[in-house]
Amino acid sequence: MQERHIRRDIYFEEQAYTTVAYVIPFIFGSMEIRPGTSVLEIGCGEGGNLRPFLEAGCEVTGVDILAEKIKNAETFFRDHPKKDKLKLIAGDIYDVGGQFSEQFDLVYMRDVIEHIHDQERFLGFAGKFLKSGGKFFLGFQIVYFSVGNENIASQSDDQSTIRKNEQTVIGNFNRYLEDLRREKSYGPYAANLAEGITKHFTKLIETFPNANYTGMLGTARAILGKVQTPEIKNALSELIAKLESMQSKKADPV
Numbered sequence: 001m002q003e004r005h006i007r008r009d010i011y012f013e014e015q016a017y018t019t020v021a022y023v024i025p026f027i028f029g030s031m032e033i034r035p036g037t038s039v040l041e042i043g044c045g046e047g048g049n050l051r052p053f054l055e056a057g058c059e060v061t062g063v064d065i066l067a068e069k070i071k072n073a074e075t076f077f078r079d080h081p082k083k084d085k086l087k088l089i090a091g092d093i094y095d096v097g098g099q100f101s102e103q104f105d106l107v108y109m110r111d112v113i114e115h116i117h118d119q120e121r122f123l124g125f126a127g128k129f130l131k132s133g134g135k136f137f138l139g140f141q142i143v144y145f146s147v148g149n150e151n152i153a154s155q156s157d158d159q160s161t162i163r164k165n166e167q168t169v170i171g172n173f174n175r176y177l178e179d180l181r182r183e184k185s186y187g188p189y190a191a192n193l194a195e196g197i198t199k200h201f202t203k204l205i206e207t208f209p210n211a212n213y214t215g216m217l218g219t220a221r222a223i224l225g226k227v228q229t230p231e232i233k234n235a236l237s238e239l240i241a242k243l244e245s246m247q248s249k250k251a252d253p254v
Ligand SMILES: C[S@@+](CC[C@H](N)C(=O)[O-])C[C@H]1O[C@@H](n2cnc3c(N)ncnc32)[C@H](O)[C@@H]1O
Pocket: 015, 042, 043, 044, 045, 046, 049, 063, 064, 065, 066, 069, 091, 092, 093, 094, 109, 110, 111, 112, 115, 116, 117
């Protein structure tokens, strides 16, 4: 278990940071976030993802099934100057969601769809929370990404969006590599970052074998020269070898 899983304040700050750095720029591609935008996060945990929206002046609601997490969220936001724009609700979304009828500009879920029960009924149920023209942001882990993705891709009449999503996912992985510059801030857990490279980058490449990884290869080579942790160095070297072999196969397909 990593320290961030025990120290919920660290986890809270990480969620707030990644929402600002990755999620909001992505959402900006399809809608504006401005004062008064109404946002619901389903499965908000301690609420770190919600803080950037609150700070942007949004009307923010967070729901989580675990009362203990909502209690932590209340503590983290106790002295926040915009806390009057924040509503936190402890409960199962299927029980408390009945009150949200066409109410939100944005429904946000991150690493939650994997955990929701009765998934087949979920999107139909939660879609009703959106105002007309509202947006649903769904973030989930790459290991789950291929589930159904091939079907979506094969049935889509908008291949450019699928390709754009692919490049967004690869871009986020590149940011993970850039983040390895901060390996020291992970203390004794730095070696765990290597496991992330071996496991998830391999999965990424398997999921998108025909994508363009030139940028990733450049980043991986640059970061290899900077990192100190032996496990990370090994994992990066393996990644580089994999990407180089893919490139040479593309250049010479026979
Ligand atoms: C992996 S955590 C993700 C938390 C947060 N979204 C984040 O990005 O850190 C999944 C969260 O979904 C919540 N959850 C699972 N099923 C739920 C349900 N039916 N209704 C509301 N919350 C639920 C869990 O309690 C947990 O806090």
